[in-house]
Amino acid sequence: MAKPIIPSEIVQALELLKQIPGIGDRTSTRLFYNLFKLPKNQRLEIIKNLARAVNNLSPCKECFILTNKEVCDICSSPERTKKIITVVEESSDAYTIERLGKYKGVYHILEGRISPLEGVGPENLTIEKLLQRVEKYLPEEVILATNPNTEGEATAAYIGKLLKKKFPQLKITRIGLGAAFGTYLELLEENTLNEAFSSRKDWES
Numbered sequence: 001m002a003k004p005i006i007p008s009e010i011v012q013a014l015e016l017l018k019q020i021p022g023i024g025d026r027t028s029t030r031l032f033y034n035l036f037k038l039p040k041n042q043r044l045e046i047i048k049n050l051a052r053a054v055n056n057l058s059p060c061k062e063c064f065i066l067t068n069k070e071v072c073d074i075c076s077s078p079e080r081t082k083k084i085i086t087v088v089e090e091s092s093d094a095y096t097i098e099r100l101g102k103y104k105g106v107y108h109i110l111e112g113r114i115s116p117l118e119g120v121g122p123e124n125l126t127i128e129k130l131l132q133r134v135e136k137y138l139p140e141e142v143i144l145a146t147n148p149n150t151e152g153e154a155t156a157a158y159i160g161k162l163l164k165k166k167f168p169q170l171k172i173t174r175i176g177l178g179a180a181f182g183t184y185l186e187l188l189e190e191n192t193l194n195e196a197f198s199s200r201k202d203w204e205s
């Protein structure tokens, strides 16, 4: 058998990178080869940092945000109220909202969105845990802040309906979408994101 020409390290690295959801051939190839455009010490620094993040971070026991503690700083802060829960798709969305420095409630991270195309159903998200938290904390408001796009909208609709059925008295709101429809929270400008929150409306099925 002919000896393979491509070094096994490359073949393996590309295969491993492709295990990350949303990373295909093109992205994994670019990530990997572009890494080698950096000096070796910088390359190693990146990998060391990633290893540390992978080792230290896990979902918060309460809200599922990626954190380096068992219960995250937001959930455990006495300055944050559990009377408002903002539901987002990913940790990055919550940290995007945190950058505005205005929100005083807590979050609930779904760990994704309902996406039949990607084989993600409601049972793959942390919806059950959200219902438990609502039951436990009896919040005054649940803000549905999934992404302002088709999948985010469908996910918000599913959760809104479920919450309304189980907790008819609960105030459920959806962030204002306006002209921003078809995008992602993390891509919104600061003032657009502020606007999306301040113009949130009662969710109706």
Ligand SMILES: [Zn+2]
Residues within 6 Å of the ligand: 060, 061, 062, 063, 064, 065, 071, 072, 073, 074, 075, 076
């Ligand atoms: Zn938390």
